[in-house]
Amino acid sequence: MLVNSVYLSLAILLISMCKQGQTATIMGSTMTDFFPEVYGNVSLVTWAHAVNNQAYLTKTLADGRIMMIEADISEGIESNSSDKLIPIMAHPPNRESDLSLESFLEQITNQPKSTIRQGVKLDFKSLAALEMSIGIINYYNKETFPLWINADILPGPINSTVKPVNPYRFLELSKKLGNVVLSLGWTTHYGPGMVGKYKDTDIETMLHVINSNNILNEISFPVRAGLAAESLDELLRLLKTVKHSTLTLWSHENDNVNVSKLNNVIKEIGCDRIYIDVPESLRKQLITS
Numbered sequence: 001m002l003v004n005s006v007y008l009s010l011a012i013l014l015i016s017m018c019k020q021g022q023t024a025t026i027m028g029s030t031m032t033d034f035f036p037e038v039y040g041n042v043s044l045v046t047w048a049h050a051v052n053n054q055a056y057l058t059k060t061l062a063d064g065r066i067m068m069i070e071a072d073i074s075e076g077i078e079s080n081s082s083d084k085l086i087p088i089m090a091h092p093p094n095r096e097s098d099l100s101l102e103s104f105l106e107q108i109t110n111q112p113k114s115t116i117r118q119g120v121k122l123d124f125k126s127l128a129a130l131e132m133s134i135g136i137i138n139y140y141n142k143e144t145f146p147l148w149i150n151a152d153i154l155p156g157p158i159n160s161t162v163k164p165v166n167p168y169r170f171l172e173l174s175k176k177l178g179n180v181v182l183s184l185g186w187t188t189h190y191g192p193g194m195v196g197k198y199k200d201t202d203i204e205t206m207l208h209v210i211n212s213n214n215i216l217n218e219i220s221f222p223v224r225a226g227l228a229a230e231s232l233d234e235l236l237r238l239l240k241t242v243k244h245s246t247l248t249l250w251s252h253e254n255d256n257v258n259v260s261k262l263n264n265v266i267k268e269i270g271c272d273r274i275y276i277d278v279p280e281s282l283r284k285q286l287i288t289s
């Protein structure tokens with residue numbers, strides 16, 4: 001109790017140094033409860049990205065600095081085993097991995113309870129992959145660590161032709177998963193030398209999907225850093241409309257990113273509402289580094 005109130009006052013003190021989101025009351029969320037050491041400043045949460053093979057998982061589990069483990073789930077085969085299709089840790093076009101979802105979750109949850117200090121974000125590349133993962137996830141998830149379920153559910157900038165995961169099916173399936181954080185994104189078509197943004201219509205479509213699905217989960221919106229940098233007004237509106245939601249910045253290594261604009265977006269959104277999972281080369285240029 002005493003410890004809690006100390007965290008609380010520290011959090012209020014710290015958040016007052018950053019501009020606070022207008023509707024933010026992130027205190028008491030799964031993440032801030034599990035990671036009290038960030039005092040509500042979720043920009044401080046550290047990520048290991050694309051932990052899709054055994055060697056990287058072993059390294060990540062041993063690395064005391066990593067707080068969230070992000071990984072991709074595809075339908076595929078486990079190396080050197082039968083050719084049965086199962087959920088594996090792999091990013092398309094890979095259809096083979098030395099790490100299955102089952103083994104991944106088993107290793108994370110099999111640590112002594114007191115030493116599980118890491119949360120997990122699972123990025124689903126297809127509905128089929130999610131469908132065949134439900135039983136496995138429910139077997140291992142005893143809600144002792146934060147679990148995020150991510151998919152790109154809408155087509156996004158710049159006129160992306162990448163096919164998103166069907167939003168209604170995705171949300172319906174995710175309701176079978178208990179208390180998870182939903183990470184709901186747009187597909188993107190972006191890269192070096194390109195300029196674009198999340199448009200009003202992108203925000204509208206996302207709001208429509210959320211409103212028509214009666215979602216009670218915490219929500220984070222993954223946004224590509226270079227595009228987010230150009231979309232301050234749109235993203236402010238999104239977060240203002242969806243109470244208690246957050247953004248998660250992500251990026252490819254060589255994306256075109258206007259760093260000064262991105263830093264302004266981080267400042268205006270508030271460090272209590274923006275997770276930062278970007279390559280180190282970009283991370284070190286941000287105000288939060």
Ligand SMILES: *[C@@H]1O[C@H](CO)[C@@H](O)[C@H](O)[C@H]1NC(C)=O
Nearest residue numbers: 054078079080081097098099
């Ligand atoms: C798969 O088998 C090959 C040949 O036996 C071996 O070299 C390789 O290390 C094995 N890979 C895994 C992931 O077990």
Ligand SMILES: *[C@@H]1O[C@H](CO)[C@@H](O)[C@H](O)[C@H]1NC(C)=O
Nearest residue numbers: 157158159160189194195196
């Ligand atoms: C994207 O599509 C819109 C509407 O069709 C069009 O006006 C715009 O020029 C396109 N942008 C790019 C970069 O292709």
Ligand SMILES: *[C@@H]1O[C@H](CO)[C@@H](O)[C@H](O)[C@H]1NC(C)=O
Nearest residue numbers: 229257258259260261262264
């Ligand atoms: C980044 O945005 C700022 C503010 O709009 C602008 O002045 C600057 O030229 C941009 N930088 C680049 C590299 O485009």
Ligand SMILES: *[C@@H]1O[C@H](CO)[C@@H](O)[C@H](O)[C@H]1NC(C)=O
Nearest residue numbers: 014015017018041271287288
């Ligand atoms: C949040 O953490 C970042 C990174 O250390 C820091 O730059 C920023 O000032 C912090 N914000 C608050 C409100 O404490």
